[in-house]
Amino acid sequence: MDKELAPEITNRSRNRSLLIGVGVVIALAIAITWLRDAVKTSVEGAKIRTATAEIGPVENSLNATGEVIPAYEQIITSPIRASIRRVLLTPGTAVKPGQAILDLDKSLTEIELEKLNDQLALKRNGIDQLRMKLNKSLYDAEVNDQIKLLNINRLRAELEGSIRLKKVGGSTGEDVTRAENALRVAELEKKQLENDLAYNRQSMGASLRETTLQAQIEEKNLKELTHKLKQADIIADRAGVLTWVNENIGSAVNEGEMLAKLADLASFRVEGSCSDVYADQVKVGLPVIVKVNETSLRGLITQVKPAIKNGIVQFVIQLDNSHHASLRPAMKVEVFVITDRVTKAVRVANGPAFKGKRKQFVYVLPKGSTVAHRREVALGLSNFDYVEVKSGLQAGEQVILTDLSTYEHLDEITIDPKR
Numbered sequence: 001m002d003k004e005l006a007p008e009i010t011n012r013s014r015n016r017s018l019l020i021g022v023g024v025v026i027a028l029a030i031a032i033t034w035l036r037d038a039v040k041t042s043v044e045g046a047k048i049r050t051a052t053a054e055i056g057p058v059e060n061s062l063n064a065t066g067e068v069i070p071a072y073e074q075i076i077t078s079p080i081r082a083s084i085r086r087v088l089l090t091p092g093t094a095v096k097p098g099q100a101i102l103d104l105d106k107s108l109t110e111i112e113l114e115k116l117n118d119q120l121a122l123k124r125n126g127i128d129q130l131r132m133k134l135n136k137s138l139y140d141a142e143v144n145d146q147i148k149l150l151n152i153n154r155l156r157a158e159l160e161g162s163i164r165l166k167k168v169g170g171s172t173g174e175d176v177t178r179a180e181n182a183l184r185v186a187e188l189e190k191k192q193l194e195n196d197l198a199y200n201r202q203s204m205g206a207s208l209r210e211t212t213l214q215a216q217i218e219e220k221n222l223k224e225l226t227h228k229l230k231q232a233d234i235i236a237d238r239a240g241v242l243t244w245v246n247e248n249i250g251s252a253v254n255e256g257e258m259l260a261k262l263a264d265l266a267s268f269r270v271e272g273s274c275s276d277v278y279a280d281q282v283k284v285g286l287p288v289i290v291k292v293n294e295t296s297l298r299g300l301i302t303q304v305k306p307a308i309k310n311g312i313v314q315f316v317i318q319l320d321n322s323h324h325a326s327l328r329p330a331m332k333v334e335v336f337v338i339t340d341r342v343t344k345a346v347r348v349a350n351g352p353a354f355k356g357k358r359k360q361f362v363y364v365l366p367k368g369s370t371v372a373h374r375r376e377v378a379l380g381l382s383n384f385d386y387v388e389v390k391s392g393l394q395a396g397e398q399v400i401l402t403d404l405s406t407y408e409h410l411d412e413i414t415i416d417p418k419r
C-alpha cells in the first residue's frame with residue numbers, strides 16, 4: 001500500500017515543472033526572435049540606391065572597345081638607299097613645316113645621279129650621230145637616184161637612135177634589142193635604188209625614234225632620281241608632333257623604309273573593335289558613344305574593315321568633337337555602338353537590378369513610404385545609362401536599382417532608414 005507524499009515534496013515537484021515550463025517558453029521566444037532575424041524582410045536604407053522613371057529617349061547599344069589615335073599621322077619613309085648620318089629631332093618634339101628631322105648620307109645616290117647624267121649625254125650624242133648618218137645616207141641615195149635618172153635618159157636616147165638607124169639600114173635589130181635591154185636594166189636598177197632609199201629612210205627614222213625614246217627614258221629616270229634626292233632632305237611638310245624616329249645613327253636604310261612618324265595631336269579619331277558576333281550589326285553611318293573617363297563623346301562609324309582577325313571586327317570612328325581636351329594618343333576607351341533608338345519611352349537609370357532579361361521583377365518604392373513592393377516589368381532597349389520599361393512601370397515611380405535578388409521571393413521589403 002502506497003504512502004501519501006509529504007506536502008513539501010509535492011510542492012517541490014510542482015515548482016520544478018513550473019520552472020521547466022517557463023524555460024520552454026523563453027526558449028521558444030528566443031527561437032522565434034532568431035528565426036525572425038534569419039528571414040528578416042527589412043534592408044538598410046543606406047545600402048539602397050533608387051531612380052525615378054521618366055519619359056525620354058533610349059538608345060540600344062552594343063559594347064566595344066577602342067583606342068584613341070591621331071586623326072592624321074604621316075609616315076615618313078626614305079626615298080633612296082642611304083644611311084642615317086644625324087638625328088636632328090627626338091620623339092615628342094613639336095615640329096614646324098620645313099624643319100629638318102634627319103640627315104641622310106646621300107653620296108651613293110649622288111654618284112648614281114652622275115652616272116645617269118653621263119648615260120643621258122651618251123644617248124643624246126648617239127642621236128646626233130645617227131641623225132648625221134641618216135642625212136648622209138639620204139643625200140648619197142638621192143645623188144645616186146639622179147645619176148640613175150641621167151643614165152636612163154642616155155639609154156633612152158641611144159635606143160631612139162638605134163631605132164632610127166635601123167629604119168635607114170644603119171643598125172641591126174640586135175642593136176635595137178641590146179639598147180632596149182640596157183634601158184630596161186637601168187630602169188629596174190633605179191626602182192631598186194628608190195625602194196632601198198625608202199626603206200633606209202623608214203629604218204633609220206625608226207632607229208632615230210627608238211634612240212630618242214631611250215634618251216627620254218633616261219631623262220625621266222634622271223628627273224625621278226633628282227626628285228628623290230631632293231626628298232632625301234627629311235623635313236616636315238606640315239606642323240605636328242614626332243611620335244617616332246629611327247635613331248640608329250650609321251644604320252643603312254633601304255628605299256621605302258620608315259624613318260619617322262609625324263602626328264597632328266590637335267585632333268583625334270578612334271579605332272574600335274568588337275566581337276565578330278556583332279559583325280552584321282556594325283555598319284558605316286551608325287552613331288557611337290565613346291566614354292573617355294567620365295566624359296561621353298559622340299561620333300559616327302566611317303569605316304568598317306572588311307577582314308575579321310582573331311574573331312574581332314575593327315572599325316573607325318569619326319568624333320563630332322575631335323579636339324576634346326580629354327583625348328590622348330593610345331588611350332583605351334569604352335565604345336557603345338547605337339543600333340536602335342526609341343525617342344519617347346518610359347526609362348529608368350541602368351543599374352545592378354536589371355539583369356538583361358526581357359521580363360523580370362523589380363521593387364518599386366512609393367514616395368514617402370518605407371515599404372517596397374515587388375512588380376514584374378517588361379524591358380526593351382538598354383544602354384550604359386538607361387533601360388526602357390515597356391510595361392509595369394509609369395513615369396514618376398521610384399525603382400530600387402540595388403540588386404535585391406536575395407529577396408526576390410518576397411512581395412514586400414521594408415526599407416529601414418535608421419540603418
